[in-house]
Structure formats: C-alpha cells, structure tokens
Amino acid sequence: xxxxxxxxxxxxxxxxxxxxxxxxxxxxxxxxxxxxxxxxxxxxxxxxxxxxxxxxxxxxxxxxxxxxxxxxxxxxxxxxxxxxxxxxxxxxxxxxxxxxxxxxxxxxxxxxxx
Amino acid sequence: xxxxxxxxxxxxxxxxxxxxxxxxxxxxxxxxxxxxxxxxxxxxxxxxxxxxxxxxxxxxxxxxxxxxxxxxxxxxxxxxxxxxxxxxxxxxxxxxxxxxxxxxxxxxxxxxxxxx
Numbered sequence: 168x169x170x171x172x173x174x175x176x177x178x179x180x181x182x183x184x185x186x187x188x189x190x191x192x193x194x195x196x197x198x199x200x201x202x203x204x205x206x207x208x209x210x211x212x213x214x215x216x217x218x219x220x221x222x223x224x225x226x227x228x229x230x231x232x233x234x235x236x237x238x239x240x241x242x243x244x245x246x247x248x249x250x251x252x253x254x255x256x257x258x259x260x261x262x263x264x265x266x267x268x269x270x271x272x273x274x275x276x277x278x279x280x281x
Numbered sequence: 282x283x284x285x286x287x288x289x290x291x292x293x294x295x296x297x298x299x300x301x302x303x304x305x306x307x308x309x310x311x312x313x314x315x316x317x318x319x320x321x322x323x324x325x326x327x328x329x330x331x332x333x334x335x336x337x338x339x340x341x342x343x344x345x346x347x348x349x350x351x352x353x354x355x356x357x358x359x360x361x362x363x364x365x366x367x368x369x370x371x372x373x374x375x376x377x378x379x380x381x382x383x384x385x386x387x388x389x390x391x392x393x394x395x396x397x
Contacts, residue, residue, distance in 0.1 A: 198383050209285070210326075210372070210387040223384060255324055264383030267314050267333055272326035 170194045171273035173258050179279045180248065188243040188276045190258030196271075198264040199241040201233060204255040204275070216241060217264045248280045283308045285373050285388035292393050294363045301348070302358040302371050302391045310377030315356040316385065317347065320370040329371075332356055363395045 171192045180186050192199065201213040215223035216235040230252075232244040241258055255277050259270040284307045294300035306315065317329040332340045332347045340347045348357040360367055373388040 200383065200385075207389075209389050210374075210385075212384050212386075215383050217383070225384075257324075257326060259326070261383060265378070267331065267378075269316060269328045269331055270383075270385060271328065272318075274323060274325040277324070 173273035185246040190241040192260040196260040200259040202257040287388035304373035312378040316374040
C-alpha cells in the first residue's frame with residue numbers, strides 16, 4: 168500500500184462547481200502539504216499543515232480552502248475555480264516540517280476546470 | 282530569496298550508461314538541504330536522495346549519487362548504469378532550515394529518456 172493516497176485521481180469540474188480533493192497518509196507523519204503543478208512551471212507550494220495547524224499559506228486565492236481534521240487527512244475544498252487552476256495537485260507528508268526529513272508525495276489529482 | 286535552476290529541459294542517455302542532471306541553487310540560508318525527486322508519467326513524486334549543506338561527503342543511494350559542490354552552489358544528480366525505468370521527469374529541490382516551515386522550492390525539472 169502506498170504511503171500517501173489521493174482521491175480522486177482525475178476530476179473535471181465547471182467553474183461554478185464545488186468539489187473537494189482528499190489526501191490520506193499512512194506513515195504516521197506530523198506535517199502535510201498541498202502543491203500545485205502546472206504545465207511548464209515548477210511545483211508551487213500552496214499550504215503547509217503541522218500537527219493539524221496551518222503554518223503556511225503561500226498567497227493562495229480564497230477559492231482554495233484547505234482543511235486538516237487530523238494528522239492523517241488533508242482536504243482541499245474547491246469552489247468557483249478558473250480555467251487557469253487546471254493542474255496536477257499533489258499532496259505530500261513528512262515526519263516533521265523541521266529538520267531534514269524528506270517529503271513523501273501522493274500520486275496527485277489531475278484537475279481540469281472547464 | 283531561494284531559487285533552484287535546472288537548465289536541461291530534456292536529456293537522452295543510452296541504457297547502461299551514466300548520466301548527470303544539473304542543478305544549481307541560490308539561497309542566503311546558512312543551513313539547507315537539497316533533494317532530488319523522480320516523477321514518472323503516473324504523476325507521483327518519488328524521493329531519490331538528500332544532501333545536507335553541512336554534510337562532508339556526497340550522498341549516495343544505490344545507483345544515485347549527488348555531486349555537491351557548495352562553493353559553486355551546485356547539486357548535480359548522477360545516475361549510473363541507466364535503466365529503461367529511469368525514464369521520467371527529475372526535479373531538484375531545496376529547503377532552508379531557518380524558516381522551519383518545511384517549504385520545498387523546486388526547479389523546473391529535467392525530462393530524462395533512456396534509449397535501449
């Protein structure tokens with residue numbers, strides 16, 4: 168079983184829809200992250216949660232709303248998105264947000280906004 | 282500000298040969314870590330290797346080694362004995378340890394294709 172899972176793997180939504188992306192980590196980690204990967208651009212960090220507390224919001228528009236109910240689950244709630252929000256959304260976790268711990272990534276959700 | 286630069290958009294290598302993927306970085310943080318990730322077409326990012334800024338020796342993990350040259354601010358990935366399964370996108374990333382947010386800064390990536 169992979170350490171970090173994401174659902175759904177693919178999502179097509181209209182600009183007026185509301186949807187949520189789910190991430191679950193089975194590694195006992197304390198920190199979780201949301202990244203956005205657009206075509207021809209480096210990965211962009213969106214949010215960081217440590218022990219269920221948001222520690223970084225990287226200037227993300229309010230149409231993206233994260234939620235971390237416990238250290239194993241992370242959600243990204245989406246509403247009134249724009250076509251330029253189409254991208255691969257990657258979730259990651261690490262043992263801790265400090266120190267030298269590497270981040271483990273999920274397979275991503277490929278989002279298309281029509 | 283922190284920045285990672287990967288200047289090779291695409292690389293080809295013959296199977297069983299070695300290949301070097303370039304990465305340069307810029308940071309004012311005195312303590313930092315450098316990471317390499319592999320992203321196959323399936324999308325997930327797979328951690329390969331880590332180098333700390335104060336590590337005395339270059340990191341190695343199986344067929345992967347990191348050629349760390351601190352004065353030149355470079356952290357090139359060397360893959361020895363390339364295999365067809367190594368075909369993927371490779372990302373160099375960095376994290377400064379002063380801020381403690383866990384934030385990783387990624388480069389643009391290099392697409393590697395291994396030829397049979």
